[in-house]
Amino acid sequence: MQSNAKTPDQYIQELPEDRREVMQKLRETINKNLPPGFEEIMQYGMISYVVPHSRYPNGYHCKPSDALPFLSIASQKNHIAFYHMGVYLDTKLYAWFTAEYPKHAKGKLDMGKSCIRFKNPKNIPFELLGELVTKISVAEWIAKYESEIKR
DSSP states (O other), rough: OOOOOOOOOHHHHOHHHHHHHHHHEEEEHHHHHHOOOOOOEEETEEEEEEEOTTTTTTTTTTTSSEEEEEEEEEEEEEEEEEEEEHHHHHHHHHHHHHHHHHOOOSSOOOBBBSSSEEESGEEEEEHHHHHHHHTTOOHHHHHHHHTTTTT
């Protein structure tokens, strides 16, 4: 479900009451732990954290006018989504996250390539997601992106 919100604050305010608090807490967790240089914007109808054009002028290879995406969060119809491109491209980070997840969360990990889905907002491991956010700096993300995607 894409939003037409122009700002992250507007996105949060437009959510149903039962999703608003958890999405705000997720946003705060990310902002508290995000390495310097990433920027919070609305991208693709979600709250997104990107490498701005001022730091990476080439932008996203699929659409160079867009900033380079790194992480997004969204309230989808049946779940809260946490999209982390680093987990998708970095096998060591993926291995770390999947090993740590059972130590921090109830239930089975529901994960696609970059999307971690939480059907029950009460089971979101905020502390683990905060630690995950710290694992890649802007410089590391650009290097990983260029080595894996821009070959």
